[in-house]
Amino acid sequence: MVEAGVPPGGAVPENANEHCPGPESESAGRADGCAGCPNQEICASQVAGPDPDLPLVAERLRNVRHRLLILSGKGGVGKSTFTSQLAxxxxxxxDTEVGVVDIxxxxxxxxxxxxxxxxxxxxxxxxWSPVYVRDNLSLVSIGFMLPSDEAAVIWRGPKKNGMIKQFLKDVDWAGSADGGRIDYLLVDTPPGTSDEHLSIVQLLKGTITGAVIVTTPQEVxxxxxxKEIDFCRKAGVPILGVVENMSGFVCPSCHGESRIFYPTSGGARALCDELGLPLLGSIPLDPRIGRACDAGSSFLDTCADSPAAQAYADIIVQxxxxxxxQE
Incomplete structure (x- = not known):
């Protein structure tokens, strides 16, 4: 459930009064229809009208063709791993220019x-200039700005949201091989449905190509x-499909597969059938995925023989x- 009073992208909260003027209205929290609304105080305290930085974000990203959010409801399901291998x-x-934004x-x-x-x-x-991993692959992350690998980021929501806005409106992609054109902008998000998610949806309002949701098979x-799917639907974010990660363990020697996270409720396939979503594919565990991530290399390049690599390739084709x- 989206937090009351802080709707994504300026949408009207579900518990708003019938004649709600909308949180982006100049009369938000002050109109006659706001009287008695549980969100009145929050709406009245927000800056009225649309975010003045939205035109700056739109201008900076004008040459981005596709904007994909990589989401997960729970941490530890391999969302960042999937983002990196997709990139x-x-x-x-x-001939494909790829940008990655780590929020x-x-x-x-x-x-x-x-x-x-x-x-x-x-x-x-x-x-800001993004960091180039390859000539046609660049990355923006607060990780590049920290004094050490062990430095913690201890920020409240507004400061995190401000950094995300800077990533979108202040990064100069024009140094790319094609003069600023980005074919795929991948946004790696934290787990859950909180500040960062609300910010990215609002800043990319109406221009998100779709979301890929990563999960593991177990019911937890x-x-x-x-909840993540519910968030996307309420926020108006198209869902391209679901990826089931760690769907089994593949032995690197014999390629035999066994279940580690048992799908007690049917796994991602049953979830997709229940909610009417495409299952993009299932990726088995392979210890070499972890080693590739630690080494900062492409698992698909170094372990092309793995069933997990083939699963990745099939998902990417889809x-x-x-x-x-959609073009």
Whole structure:
């Protein structure tokens, strides 16, 4: 359930009065229809009208073709791993420009996973320059700004939201091989449905191509994924499909597979059938995935023989078909 009074993208909360003027209205919290509304005080305290920085974000991202959110309801399901491998796979086509924005402000793992943890983001008169992993693959993350790998980010919501806004409106993608064109902008999010999610949906209002939701097979993960799906539907974010990660264990020697996280309620397939969503695929566990992430390399390049690599490849083919079919 989205927090009352803080609707994503300016949507009217479910518990608002019948004649709610909307949280972006100049009369929000002050109109006659606001009297007695449980959100009145919160709406009245917010800055009236749309965010003045939205045009700046739109201008900065005007050459981005596809914007994908990578979401998960629960932490530890391999969402950042999936984001990195998706980015590497898309960038394997030298004609495809890929940008990645890491908005997991308190747990930025992508610099390590993508092999560029020792790099820094530099600022110029045109804004921040992303860190280039390859000529056609770049990354923005607060991980590049921390004084050490052990430094904690201890921020409240408004400061985190301000950093996300800076990532979108102040990053200069024009240094890319194609002069600023980005074919795929992947946004790696933290678990849950909180400040960061509300911010990214509002800042990319109406321009998100779709979301990919990552889960593991057990019910404790699927329970949180249902909340993530509910968030997307209330926020108006199209869901491209669900990826079931860690669906089994693949022995690197014999390629035999066994279940580690048992799907007691049917796993992601049953969830997708229940909620009418596409299951993009299931990725088995392979110890070499973890080693590739620690080394900052592409698992699909180094372990192309793995059933997990084939699962990744099949999912990416489906995603490209879905995304490019929307053009």
């Amino acid at each position: 590497f796979a898309l960038a394997s086509d030298e 997991d402000i308190c747990g930025p793992s992508l610099p390590l996973i993508m092999g560029c943890a020792d790099e820094e983001m530099h600022r110029s008169s045109n804004g 993960a699927l329970q949180d994924v249902r 995603l490209r078909r879905l995304v490019e079919g």
